[in-house]
Amino acid sequence: MIAPLLFALIFSCNSGADSNESEFRNKIKLMTGKYRVVSSTHELCEDAELIIVENDFEKGFFLGQDIYFGPFGAQGSVEEQNPNYCKFRRDMKFSKNKLTQVTELSNCKDKFKKDESISHKSIQLSENMVVVEIVESKLKCVYKRMK
Numbered sequence: 523m524i525a526p527l528l529f530a531l532i533f534s535c536n537s538g539a540d541s542n543e544s545e546f547r548n549k550i551k552l553m554t555g556k557y558r559v560v561s562s563t564h565e566l567c568e569d570a571e572l573i574i575v576e577n578d579f580e581k582g583f584f585l586g587q588d589i590y591f592g593p594f595g596a597q598g599s600v601e602e603q604n605p606n607y608c609k610f611r612r613d614m615k616f617s618k619n620k621l622t623q624v625t626e627l628s629n630c631k632d633k634f635k636k637d638e639s640i641s642h643k644s645i646q647l648s649e650n651m652v653v654v655e656i657v658e659s660k661l662k663c664v665y666k667r668m669k
Contacts, residue, residue: 643655
């Protein structure tokens with residue numbers, strides 16, 4: 523009796539995450555276009571275009587030239603070890619209107635130790651607005667869609 527209930531609970535949690543990702547994907551596709559900065563805390567915040575790489579969401583998307591999210595081929599957490607470089611880990615969390623991405627480089631070879639880092643960034647979507655935050659650089663850009 524408990525096993526079917528536990529299975530149903532786990533399945534419903536996973537399908538909720540998939541549903542959030544699907545809704546976010548659909549929303550970001552609708553929101554591609556040109557944006558102007560209405561508020562910023564960093565020089566990287568400048569008028570920009572939201573584009574999906576090669577019209578393929580799996581490859582990620584850019585807001586301008588410097589703000590990138592993706593790639594999205596694998597859900598949740600991705601971890602890879604390059605024996606000649608560093609260990610790479612990326613976690614993504616979707617909600618209907620927000621994507622949070624954590625990227626970490628660790629266990630680097632001695633000559634690449636300076637590359638070790640962690641980045642927490644998010645993008646939040648609403649009507650004609652986009653808010654991007656990158657925690658480590660104290661970046662917060664608020665964009666409004668151009669008509």
